[in-house]
Amino acid sequence: MFAKFDAHVHLDVRPEDDLRRMSLAGIRYALTLSHDPIPARTHDALLGHWEAVRAAAERADEYLIDARVGLGVHPRAIPERGTERALRALEERLSDLDAVGEIGLERATEREVEVFREQLDLAATEDVPVVVHTPRSRDPRVVARTLETIQDSDADPALVVVDHLNERFLNDVLERGLNAGISVQPGKATVEEAVEMVLNHREDADRILINSDASLAPSNVLAVAEVALELERRGFDDVEAVTRDNALQLF
Secondary structure: OOOEEEEEEOHHHOOHHHHHHHHHOOEEEEEEEOOOOOOOOEHHHHHHHHHHHHHHHHHHHHHOOEEEEEEOOOHHHOOOEOHHHHHHHHHHHHHHOOEEEEEEOOOOOHHHHHHHHHHHHHHHHOOOOEEEEOOOOOOHHHHHHHHHHHHHOOOOHHHEEEOOOOHHHHHHHHHOOOEEEEEOEOOOEOHHHHHHHHHHOHHHHHHEEEEOOEOOOOOOOOHHHHHHHHHHHOOOOOHHHHHHHHHHHHO
16 A cells, blocks of 8 residues: 545644544645635634644644645635735745645635735745635636636746646646646545546646545545545556655645
């Protein structure tokens, strides 16, 4: 059993038993990201959340999981007060981060686009990889605006992962030279759907990353291991790429 990398998790809201289960399943790397567990009405509330994300990464080490850290302003957690202070705080932390994320658009309001674009440009100043949220609604208008904003930013497409994709949008992301994240979570993709997407795009296996998006929502922390097993059963040659190596190279 080879070591695996869950490329998008939120360990700050998962119980410690999940870490044990992940480690037993061979998931020995993870990228834990900031998100929207509480209403981030102020700059201080957001910074408190960032500290919780860092603490969760340290806790994972006890279970032999090398957890890397991504911080950012999620589109559903843009502070009502102090957004500019939060962005400056992110800039100050860039050199210590493995990623900026998750960031992106939820409804594609002008405020969301402004905050998203500024974070993309900040990440580009130090070549920090970026993890981009797409909404559960899979609204084509929002996804299109997301891709346009990335294209118009200073971000290097090779350092950007657009996450929570389904088959409809996978080609759009890959054709732009971006990395594609497939989240195996109820309402996003099943294990079977993720496997089919990988097999249908095997020529781009070096730019696909599997993750569980384990969060407060119903989740399966063993999703990456289950996808790896099914891909092996199907005789896929690049299992380690999509379930570990691509994420290791980025983060």
